[in-house]
Amino acid sequence: MPDQNRVVVPAQSGRSIHVARGDLIRIIDLKGQQVADLWAFTPDMKDWLSTSNTRDIGERLFPKVGEHFYGTTGEPLLTLVEDASPGPHDMLYPACNHALYVRAGFDEHPNCQDNLHKALAIEGLSLPFTPDPVDLFQNSLPQPDGAIDVFASINPPGGYVALRAERDLLLVVTACSVDHYPTNGGVCTEIEVEVTPAP
Numbered sequence: 001m002p003d004q005n006r007v008v009v010p011a012q013s014g015r016s017i018h019v020a021r022g023d024l025i026r027i028i029d030l031k032g033q034q035v036a037d038l039w040a041f042t043p044d045m046k047d048w049l050s051t052s053n054t055r056d057i058g059e060r061l062f063p064k065v066g067e068h069f070y071g072t073t074g075e076p077l078l079t080l081v082e083d084a085s086p087g088p089h090d091m092l093y094p095a096c097n098h099a100l101y102v103r104a105g106f107d108e109h110p111n112c113q114d115n116l117h118k119a120l121a122i123e124g125l126s127l128p129f130t131p132d133p134v135d136l137f138q139n140s141l142p143q144p145d146g147a148i149d150v151f152a153s154i155n156p157p158g159g160y161v162a163l164r165a166e167r168d169l170l171l172v173v174t175a176c177s178v179d180h181y182p183t184n185g186g187v188c189t190e191i192e193v194e195v196t197p198a199p
Contacts, residue, residue: 005195011188014115014174016123019165022198030192032157033185035176037112037133040077040169047071051091051132062089078163085159090135110177119172152182
């Protein structure tokens with residue numbers, strides 16, 4: 001059986017992970033109710049996971065098992081191969097960011113946008129913008145009247161999703177920093193990323 005590479009993303013932080021085409025990636029909510037923000041970039045940074053393209057091409061708010069997450073060019077970057085969580089997941093919200101916390105009354109607070117860019121900087125990379133992430137385990141389904149809001153995640157401890165890389169990618173995963181709202185059940189915890197190389 002191929003070796004597995006495990007990366008623990010501490011609460012309110014982010015980590016980068018290199019994966020090769022065919023690798024299996026499991027993103028695991030170790031303690032439950034913790035949202036994980038996911039980004040994927042090609043090695044040359046010329047393409048990245050596009051939540052809007054994924055919604056458009058798949059004609060769904062979130063892919064079903066067996067369906068793809070697409071890049072800005074319309075090429076598949078990742079495939080959802082297993083969802084061992086009750087869901088739901090989100091592709092409507094941006095990453096939490098400094099301005100969000102300022103509006104909530106916090107001048108300084110960890111946030112997923114900054115954690116993305118810090119993780120890229122460690123790789124010697126930078127972006128002048130922030131792509132919208134895939135918000136795994138985030139409970140924010142639109143309401144019948146068109147309203148959107150974020151409720152406490154219902155993911156249990158150990159709930160996970162499994163993805164297959166459709167090309168070589170740089171992933172960034174953040175453990176969402178929201179602790180002033182129900183999003184993460186009121187307590188931010190770590191996320192584990194487990195990569196199994198392609199056979």
